Amino acid sequence: MQVTLKIFRFNPEVDKKWHYETYTLDAPETDRILDLLEKVKGHVDGTLSFRRSCAHGVCGSDALRINGRNQLACKTLVRDTGAKITVEPLLGLKVIKDLIVDMKPFFDNYKTVLPYFINDSPLPADGKERLQTIEQRARFDETTKCVLCAACTTSCPSFWGSETYLGPAAFVTAHRFIFDSRDEAASERLHILSETNGVARCHTVYNCTMACPREIQITKAIGEIKLAMITGKLD
Amino acid sequence: MRRTLPLNKRGLNFETLMWLFTRLSALGMYAFILMGAIGALIMGARTQMNMADLMRWSFMPNTTHVQNTNVLDLSMWSNPFWKVSASLLYLLAMAHGVHGLVVVCDDYIAGATGRKIVRFLSIVVMVVMGPIGLMVIWA
Numbered sequence: 001m002q003v004t005l006k007i008f009r010f011n012p013e014v015d016k017k018w019h020y021e022t023y024t025l026d027a028p029e030t031d032r033i034l035d036l037l038e039k040v041k042g043h044v045d046g047t048l049s050f051r052r053s054c055a056h057g058v059c060g061s062d063a064l065r066i067n068g069r070n071q072l073a074c075k076t077l078v079r080d081t082g083a084k085i086t087v088e089p090l091l092g093l094k095v096i097k098d099l100i101v102d103m104k105p106f107f108d109n110y111k112t113v114l115p116y117f118i119n120d121s122p123l124p125a126d127g128k129e130r131l132q133t134i135e136q137r138a139r140f141d142e143t144t145k146c147v148l149c150a151a152c153t154t155s156c157p158s159f160w161g162s163e164t165y166l167g168p169a170a171f172v173t174a175h176r177f178i179f180d181s182r183d184e185a186a187s188e189r190l191h192i193l194s195e196t197n198g199v200a201r202c203h204t205v206y207n208c209t210m211a212c213p214r215e216i217q218i219t220k221a222i223g224e225i226k227l228a229m230i231t232g233k234l235d
Numbered sequence: 236m237r238r239t240l241p242l243n244k245r246g247l248n249f250e251t252l253m254w255l256f257t258r259l260s261a262l263g264m265y266a267f268i269l270m271g272a273i274g275a276l277i278m279g280a281r282t283q284m285n286m287a288d289l290m291r292w293s294f295m296p297n298t299t300h301v302q303n304t305n306v307l308d309l310s311m312w313s314n315p316f317w318k319v320s321a322s323l324l325y326l327l328a329m330a331h332g333v334h335g336l337v338v339v340c341d342d343y344i345a346g347a348t349g350r351k352i353v354r355f356l357s358i359v360v361m362v363v364m365g366p367i368g369l370m371v372i373w374a
């Protein structure tokens with residue numbers, strides 16, 4: 001089928017303002033949007049810039065706004081978008097070039113919630129693993145799926161307002177550790193998340209849940225963090 | 236073993252408590268609004284008020300605000316019960332609304348100074364408007 005691909009373009013060395021360029025391509029409907037971008041870059045215009053790495057929905061590099069929705073280019077098929085496709089960079093982050101945005105504010109927020117395992121207690125007597133039950137592992141299973149693509153955070157109106165808002169991806173990571181029975185820094189994280197840029201600024205818009213390419217129930221996870229703040233229950 | 240954090244380790248700061256208050260105050264307002272509507276129905280709304288009067292009584296059960304209705308005797312409404320009810324509804328609604336505005340402003344004002352100004356103004360609004368509203372209800 002013939003596909004019309006409209007791509008957001010901006011080269012800071014040449015352009016004063018961004019613009020769109022339209023490309024007409026032949027593509028089977030099983031092609032991914034990433035395939036179309038590769039075709040344009042490889043055969044039409046080598047200056048087109050975008051991030052990609054694994055191309056299999058695991059690395060989270062190619063989150064883009066495709067027909068107005070945040071999605072991974074490597075997981076979105078032409079048959080899902082139709083023949084008219086608009087590809088734009090993620091909202092709320094500064095565009096560096098074409099479809100590449102500056103992810104620094106996103107990762108700064110991510111780092112704020114202590115995104116690593118913290119446990120200073122001595123190892124168990126056998127000196128091996130810190131064991132947990134199947135139920136304890138299942139408690140935070142959902143939020144281990146995050147690939148840090150930023151599709152959720154950049155779909156959030158609170159983040160569009162100010163990039164200092166920690167955002168859904170940071171909350172998902174915090175949730176992953178707060179509810180891990182082996183981690184001992186839940187209190188520190190809850191204190192961080194209770195600040196002005198924390199969970200209280202989530203307006204339950206659900207954009208993040210709709211945008212997540214890993215189908216993580218992000219708004220539910222944020223709700224669980226809020227509940228943990230009030231009740232103190234981590235199980 | 237159940238994992239539960241003690242009260243001082245949950246991050247229950249002013250921000251979180253106000254978030255909680257905003258949710259609970261909304262529920263509280265529903266209760267007062269329902270009480271006002273039922274009160275108005277009992278006291279004559281069925282025959283002597285129109286829909287607008289009933290709504291006004293529900294959202295602001297204030298005897299000084301219903302004198303232009305067709306209800307002849309307002310004395311049964313003008314008692315401490317309704318005045319306290321109106322005052323509580325008013326204070327809840329004001330705190331709920333002002334805090335809601337602060338939260339909305341936080342979406343657009345990211346700087347620490349700007350946010351401090353918004354919070355200061357919100358307190359000024361409540362300190363000024365609170366007594367004026369209570370005076371209307373009680374005086």
